[in-house]
Amino acid sequence: MEDISREQSETPSLLAMRxxxxxxxxxxxxxxxxxxxxxxxxHCLLGQNGAGKSTLIKVLAGAHQPDSGExxxxxxxxxxxxxxxxxxxxxxxxxxxxxLVDGLSVAENVFxxxxxxxxxxxxxxxxNAATRKxxxxxxxxxxxxxxxxxxxxxxxxxxxxxxxxxxxxARIIVMDEPSAALAHDEVSNLFRIIREVTAQGVAVIYxxxxxxxxxxxxxxxxxxxxxxxVAVGLPAKDTPxxxxxxLMTGRNVEYVFPPRPDGGFGDEILKIENCSVAGMxxxxxxxxxxxxxxxxxxxxxxxxxEIIEAVYGARRFAGKITLNGQVVKAGNTTRSVGLGMGLxxxxxxxxxxxxxxxxxxxxxxxxxxxxxxxxxINRKKEAEEAAHLVKALDIRPPDPNRVIKTLSGGxxxxxxxxxxxxxxxxxxxxxxxxxxxxxxxxxxxxxxxIRKLADEGVGVLLVSSEVPExxxxxxxxxxxxxxxxxxEAGAGELDEHTVLDLVMDAHPVTSAPSHD
Amino acid sequence: MTEVNPQQVSAPKxxxxxxxxxxxxxxxxxxxxxxxxxxxxGEIPHIGLVLAxxxxxxxxxITVPDTFATGSNMVSILALAATxxxxxxxxxxxxxxxxxxxxxxxxxxxASVWATTLATQAYGPWVMMICAILVGTGAGLLxxxxxxxxxxxxxxxxxxxxxxxxxxxxxxxxxxxxxxxxDNSLIVDLSTTRILGLPLLVYVFAxxxxxxxxxxxxxxxxxxxxxxxGNPEAARLAGINVRRHTMMLYALSGFCCGIAAIIIMAxxxxxSSTHGDLxxxxxxxxxxxxxxxxxxxxxxxxxxxxxxxxxxxxxxxxILNGLNTSDQLIAKGLIIVAAVLLQRRSLKAST
Numbered sequence: 001m002e003d004i005s006r007e008q009s010e011t012p013s014l015l016a017m018r019x020x021x022x023x024x025x026x027x028x029x030x031x032x033x034x035x036x037x038x039x040x041x042x043h044c045l046l047g048q049n050g051a052g053k054s055t056l057i058k059v060l061a062g063a064h065q066p067d068s069g070e071x072x073x074x075x076x077x078x079x080x081x082x083x084x085x086x087x088x089x090x091x092x093x094x095x096x097x098x099x100l101v102d103g104l105s106v107a108e109n110v111f112x113x114x115x116x117x118x119x120x121x122x123x124x125x126x127x128n129a130a131t132r133k134x135x136x137x138x139x140x141x142x143x144x145x146x147x148x149x150x151x152x153x154x155x156x157x158x159x160x161x162x163x164x165x166x167x168x169x170a171r172i173i174v175m176d177e178p179s180a181a182l183a184h185d186e187v188s189n190l191f192r193i194i195r196e197v198t199a200q201g202v203a204v205i206y207x208x209x210x211x212x213x214x215x216x217x218x219x220x221x222x223x224x225x226x227x228x229x230v231a232v233g234l235p236a237k238d239t240p241x242x243x244x245x246x247l248m249t250g251r252n253v254e255y256v257f258p259p260r261p262d263g264g265f266g267d268e269i270l271k272i273e274n275c276s277v278a279g280m281x282x283x284x285x286x287x288x289x290x291x292x293x294x295x296x297x298x299x300x301x302x303x304x305x306e307i308i309e310a311v312y313g314a315r316r317f318a319g320k321i322t323l324n325g326q327v328v329k330a331g332n333t334t335r336s337v338g339l340g341m342g343l344x345x346x347x348x349x350x351x352x353x354x355x356x357x358x359x360x361x362x363x364x365x366x367x368x369x370x371x372x373x374x375x376x377i378n379r380k381k382e383a384e385e386a387a388h389l390v391k392a393l394d395i396r397p398p399d400p401n402r403v404i405k406t407l408s409g410g411x412x413x414x415x416x417x418x419x420x421x422x423x424x425x426x427x428x429x430x431x432x433x434x435x436x437x438x439x440x441x442x443x444x445x446x447x448x449x450i451r452k453l454a455d456e457g458v459g460v461l462l463v464s465s466e467v468p469e470x471x472x473x474x475x476x477x478x479x480x481x482x483x484x485x486x487x488e489a490g491a492g493e494l495d496e497h498t499v500l501d502l503v504m505d506a507h508p509v510t511s512a513p514s515h516d
Numbered sequence: 517m518t519e520v521n522p523q524q525v526s527a528p529k530x531x532x533x534x535x536x537x538x539x540x541x542x543x544x545x546x547x548x549x550x551x552x553x554x555x556x557x558g559e560i561p562h563i564g565l566v567l568a569x570x571x572x573x574x575x576x577x578i579t580v581p582d583t584f585a586t587g588s589n590m591v592s593i594l595a596l597a598a599t600x601x602x603x604x605x606x607x608x609x610x611x612x613x614x615x616x617x618x619x620x621x622x623x624x625x626x627a628s629v630w631a632t633t634l635a636t637q638a639y640g641p642w643v644m645m646i647c648a649i650l651v652g653t654g655a656g657l658l659x660x661x662x663x664x665x666x667x668x669x670x671x672x673x674x675x676x677x678x679x680x681x682x683x684x685x686x687x688x689x690x691x692x693x694x695x696x697x698x699d700n701s702l703i704v705d706l707s708t709t710r711i712l713g714l715p716l717l718v719y720v721f722a723x724x725x726x727x728x729x730x731x732x733x734x735x736x737x738x739x740x741x742x743x744x745x746g747n748p749e750a751a752r753l754a755g756i757n758v759r760r761h762t763m764m765l766y767a768l769s770g771f772c773c774g775i776a777a778i779i780i781m782a783x784x785x786x787x788s789s790t791h792g793d794l795x796x797x798x799x800x801x802x803x804x805x806x807x808x809x810x811x812x813x814x815x816x817x818x819x820x821x822x823x824x825x826x827x828x829x830x831x832x833x834x835i836l837n838g839l840n841t842s843d844q845l846i847a848k849g850l851i852i853v854a855a856v857l858l859q860r861r862s863l864k865a866s867t
Contacts, residue, residue: 314753337755345753352753354746356814365743366754368736375735419754 012075014039014203015060015091015172020069022055022227025408027439029055030066031227037172042194042204044214044236047224048248048500049465053207056224057174060205061093062086092165093174098157100164102150107131109149110164134163137200138193155186162193166202173197174205179213180301191217209299209504211241223247241501249467249496256444257472258451265475266290269459270428272311275319280306281483283319288428293450293460295474295491297467297499303483304463305346308430311461312336312343323428337366340427342420344413344434346463352416353404360386360400362415367422389418394445410435410442417449428459435469447473467499479503564858565806565822572829580836587713589832594714595707597828598721599624599779600798601821605728606656606772607799608820612732613765614745614812615670619659619677620773621795625788626685627651627777632694632787641702648781649774655681656770660763674766678796685789694787706782717779724775729817741765746813801848802827805855826851 015037022030030052037043047053058064060071062080071078073089080086086093100109107127108115116126131145140159143152149160158178165173175194179187194204194217208214214221218236222229223244230247270288275281281303288294298304310317313328313336321328323339345351354362363386364371371381386400393414395407404412413434420426431450435443450473454460464470470477471491479487479494479502487494487502576584583589603620610617630636631648655677662673696703706716732738743751744761752758780791805823808815827848834844 312753333752334755334757343753345750350747351749353750354743354813356746357742361739361742365739365751365756368739372736375737377734377736377739379734 012072013037014074016072016075017056017060018070018072020056020059020066020071022052022059022064022066025439029227030059032229033069033224033227034229034232035222036232037203037205039171039203040198040201041219042198042206042217042236044218044221045205045207045224046209046214046221046244046248048467050226051224051248052227053224054176055227057093057176057205057207060086060091060172060174062091087168087170090169090171091174092168092170092172094158094161094165094176094178096176096178096180098161100149100157100160103148105146105148106135106143106152106160106163107145109160110134110145110167112164114168130167131163134166135159137166137196138162139196140193153186155182155189158182158186158190159193162197166197170202172203172205174207176207177209177300178206179208179210187213211244211504245497245500245504249500256447258448260451260475261291261455265292266457269324270311270461271320271322272307273320273322275307275310275317275321277303277306277310277315277317277483281310281317284483284485286478286485286488288459288461290427290459291454291457292476293454293462293474295462295464295470295477296480297464297470297477297503298480299503300465302480302503304480305432306483307480308343308432308461308463312341312430314343340425341430342366342417342426342428343430344416344420344432346432346436348409348412348416348437353412355403355405357404358401359390359395359404359407359415362404363389363400363418364422366419370423385422389421393418393421393449408439408442409437410439410446413438413442413446414449417446421453426453426458428461429453430461432463433465434462435464435466467496467503471496471499561816562807562819562822564855565819565826568826569822569829572826572833576829576833576836579833583836584833589836591714591718593825593828593832594718594721595783596831597824598717599776599783599792600795600802600828601721601824602724602772602776602779603769603792603795604799604802604820604824605724605817606769607796608728608803608806608808608815608817609732609741610670610765610769611800611803611808611810612745612812612815613741613762614748615663615762615765616674616800616810617656617659617766617769618671618674618796619655619681620769620776620799621792622678622681622685623652623655623770623773624776624780624792624795625790626655626681626688627774628781628787628791629685629689629694629789630787631777632696632781633688634694634697637697637700641700644696644700644703644781645778648777649771652770652772652774652777653767654770656767656773657763659770660766663766664759664762682789689787689789691789693790696781696785696787703778703782704785706779717782720775720779724772725817725821732817737761737764742813744812798824798827801852805852807859823855 013036015035017033017035020030020033033052033056035056045053045056055064059066060080062083062085065081071080078089080089080091101112104112110131111127116123116130128145132141135141135143135145138159143156143159149157152160162173178190182190198204206214206218214236221231221234221236221239221244223231223234225248266289268287269290272287273285275284284307286294296304296307306315309315310330311321311328313330313332316330323341326339328339329335349355354365360383364382368377371378371385383400390398390400395411395414395418404415407415417429417434420429434446434450438446450460462470462474471494474491477489477491477494477499478485479499481503603624607617607620627648630651631644636644636647659674659677662668663670666673706720709716711719732741740751740756740761743754743756744758748758781787802824803815803820804810805826806816806819806821808820830847830851831844834841
């Protein structure tokens, strides 16, 4: 840790967090984090995925309780026990997916939960007037308080979120990747608003992966790595990019990657030619060979997940995608599965699992034809196949009839991958964030499983936000930025530093709202 | 198959300690103590519903001993249950698949009217039966098409079908009750011919229930129904054609309405646009009482049929005791609420 002693000024900081620790089952998300925020500054929080930024925000918002450490505001110790308590203390959090009610008006959204009301009847006039005042303060008098929020652009919604924070008399506003959903000119508008509020003494904690933005709007930077603070109060304007990236990288990766095979790979099986997804992916061409693991590295919103979904036929695309010469059709996942593809989706619970059903049912749901005759299921054969996979993948506890939602994330993920291993013949696996929410032990097992499948001749297309994971597991890496491949190289030719540089040093996206 | 085993759920983690916990939990079901006995009973599927039926039967034996336990009364309960019962089987599929079908009563009425027009009757009883089934299935397919390919909300699409089918039935029959002609008495035989003391239509009902159970529990179609209702996105990404499957579910529901139309023609010897009024509510209530989640993904046919029998026995008891139908409706309302509250408790206990 550096700079910390130098940065402690005489006047107490508006917000000071000291040695915050937060332990989750299997993961120590925060392992001694310090944060100092002064009134009127834009304080940027940097760190790779998994570094602990989200957990820290949630502690600040009162959504998570730290296991140890203290929080001081103006030098006084405070307890952020609930989101309401945090709000009362003047901490407002604007999450990436703005939590606004589309069907209500701007004014109703701004004062949602603390309405101007008499005996339960809202005083619309007073609400609208108060809203107008806040909007004018933000320099957005043109947004009418009576407009329905659903009709506003993403930028307009951001203004409303900001107004809502100010309506609570927030002294600290936390913004989680506020620019991810905005177009270029909207970002400059956002910055103007941030300057307005900071000029009035409000502190903004700004989280973004885009270094350029941080340079433009930030005053000081705190860098997190592996749940620890590695640098406090770096000047945002003139710390060299090189230094920032160095601080973020070199993670102590505790997990083991399996060795790469010596031999070459098989034929090209997956070919993606001039593939585009509206607003997200632009003219991408690459291929995957049998037995090869290809990793896509990129930020959330860079288009990496959209590429995978297009390959699977789960998303509309332009261009041509073929697996072993057979064309993938958009919107027809049944066909893609028939061609020999399998997908482990990004949101395991929402997109991958039948949570209320057994491990066995979750494993066999995609391959029922294998053990059915004219739709009649051979239940004995089904149970055998499921039991075999539970054993082969070492799913714990080893009970195929257990309801899957009771398993740990790692074991759930094994079941989702196992779904595509019923029988032989799977040619291509698409893995989107396969180790998200998976603890360290199970990670190593999943890595080994992926490599083993590749060694057996399956092609793998892997997406991960964690650069070390892509570099450690993949044979070849494609770096994705703003929907384009900006670098393609063997995993051995790249290092974490280079990839992060490529991924982050982007000019703001010029169009197309982000999907994730 | 869909029941959550309470003991399995108590271990949150799947690592080694979780494993140990799981074993411990199995060793002492529901934490031991006085709840142990109840927990064990709770594991027998549908025990609550069976108990409710037993209690209702006891009430019948006590209040109207002379009339309740007679053979003819049992037959009339089953015959009454048969019509809605067949519809309930279809509704169970739709609801497990994450949808709702409000049009069942109206579609049944339309099918009965269409099958009893003089033009149809001229072709004889077999054509009448096929006609009823085709009309029901066709209406169901249309529902399914609007919902899966027209992306309409099931509630709205089937509400529209409810209104329109009822109207079409009135147009076709000119609001008159159409009698089944003497030439076509084969249909009425379903109600009058008895095997082992039970009219044929009770066997039709039984066959529909058995086939429905087999489809739901032993075929890929049934499996997919649970998947589509439980998590449509996961089902789609697992390669299941969710749209086509959804359409099939409504077609199946319509098919069941067609069979129900044959049964009601047999029982009443008529086809009428007033048949099946509010049947949709009885069918949905039976499915819900039977433990099927309205949000989809979980439920059983046996539960739904038990729920329906509870409803039918209550109706029967009120009639035999000479109580008015308004009180009967109040009792049914209370039963729906009680059933859902009890299920939520048992669901909570298991998570």
